[in-house]
Amino acid sequence: MIYASVAFLTVLLLGAPVALVLVYSGAAGAYSLGGFDYLIIVAEKMFSGVSPFVLIAIPYFIFTSELMGHAGLTERLITFNNALIGRMRGSLSHINITVSVFFAGLTGAAVTDTVSIGKILIPAMKKEGYSPEYSAAVTACSSVIGPIIPPSIIMVVYATILRDISVIDLFAGGIIPGLAMALSMLGVSIVLAIKNNFPKHEATPFRMAVLAFLQSLPALIVPVIILGGILSGVTTITEASAFAAVYTLLIGFFLYRQLTWPKVWDAMVKTIRFSGIVFFLMAGSTVLSWFVARSGVAREAADFISGVSDSQTIQILAVVAFLILLGTLMDVLPALVIVGPVLHPTMVGLGFDPLHFAMIMIVTLNVSNVTPPVGMTLMTAAKIAEVSYEKVIVAAIPFFSAILAVILLLALWPGMTLWVPSLLH
Structure with a gap:
């Protein structure tokens, strides 16, 4: 060692x-x-x-998310959400969160969501009188939902590294935690909207609301294709991801007519770059995972954690605190591939359900996107809003608190993760 x-x-x-x-x-x-x-x-x-067949889904998911931004689907989702909740005070803040829920079912990447949504909503929020730091904070924090509500690149990586848990179960297990996170942040947004007297929009006429729905319907079908096909057993994860990419290409070219070959080329280049990073990380993590398994490090970690307390509640809260601390130093994917092979068998050996702990690790490490000094979505949103990173960190505290509350609930209530997967078996 x-x-x-x-x-x-x-x-x-x-x-x-x-x-x-x-x-x-x-x-x-x-x-x-x-x-x-x-x-x-x-x-x-x-x-x-990097040899498992399921990993082919990763570049397809990345490619689909890149195409979404180029094909104009983001604008249509925002228009549809505005028709639903535009009349509420602080509507753009709420729309930022609800759009992230829809977008989470399309991309599964937090930074991608921040860029796609932030480039449109942050300038619009600033124009309506929201402070730049608040606009950036709500965009960055709501983007954390992306890798939790399936599809999720992180979940595919996790299942491939550990091998004793299925991607389908992880996808199903992420639905309720992701929605709970969205609802908690929406609650914070509503309270702050009332407190700060944020602006609201006029009610959308019924005819315009129906039109907004019809225009966004092709985009809303994408998560149905991905999730519906996978969870129903009609398609494999790889087939669903490939079909989603082809479908996005078709509606981008022939329905919305905003895709061009230069845009497709740009999406392909970004897909190759990001995929290369992910696969190299996975290749390296497999080497370290093998050593951890052979050296007995997992057993030593289990002895240490059990030595902290005999209570499983204390044990899981201690691990959650460690993961949050780790997330302040590392981005979610590197942190996952480093500590996953150690902590997963350790906690399973201590009696925790594999799927429950997997979701705890994924959700908790995903918060690294909004915890300084790394905080990739915070940094990205701050640049878009043209405001200092420090101000965005302060503005994000209420939303981070809401996220933390969901993590604690998830840690203490296994049914939050296990209920939906149980319906599939």
Whole structure:
């Protein structure tokens, strides 16, 4: 374990990419177990880490999310949500959250949601008198819903790394936590709207509301294609993701007529770049996961956690606190591939349900998008709003508190995650 720890810290402090940190520390651990003969295992494990067929879904999900932004689907979803709740005080703030729920069923990537929604809603909110920092904060925090409500790239990665839990169960398990997070933030938005006397819009005429619904209907069908096909068993995850990408291409070209070949090329380039990062991380995490399993680190971690307290409530709250702290230092995906192979078998060994703990880890680490100093969605929204990062952090505190309340509820109530998957079995 000493070899792996020294290699991990050394390469990390040198500023190497996280994927290389995982590979080098795993290789050092392999050497400590069996010398140079064990180093061949590094290449084998890296290949096996990216070989599962389900991983083909990742670039398709990324490609679909990129096409969404280019095809004009975001604007139509915003128009539809405005027709639904535009008459409420603070309507643009509420719309920001509800649109993120719809968008979560399309993309599954938090930063993508921040960019797609923020470029439209943040300028509109500033124009109506909302402060730039509040506009950025509500956009960044609501985007956290994206990777929780399926489809979710993070869930696919998690299931591939751990192998003892299915992507379908993770998708189903994320529905209620994601909706609960949206409702909690919507509650905060309503209270702040009343307190600060935010503006509201005039009621949308019925005819215009119906028109907005019809225009957004093709976009609303995308999550039905993905989730409906997967959960019903009609399609596999890979087939559903590919069909969603093709469907988005078709409506972007022939229905909305906003897609062009240069835009498609741009979406493909971004897909390749992001996919490369994800697959390299997964390859590296497989090496480290193998070492963790062979070295007994998981058993030592279980002994440490059980030594903190015999109460499962204290144990899970301690892990949640650790994951939130880790999220302040690392982005969600690198953090997941580093601690997932250690914590998952540890907590399962202590008696926690695998699916329940998986959702706790995914939801809690996903908060890293809005916790400084990393806070990728906060940084992105701050740049769009042209306001200092520090001001956005302060403005995000009420929404972060709402997210934290949902995490605590999720940790203490397993049924929040397990109920929907139980209906599928």
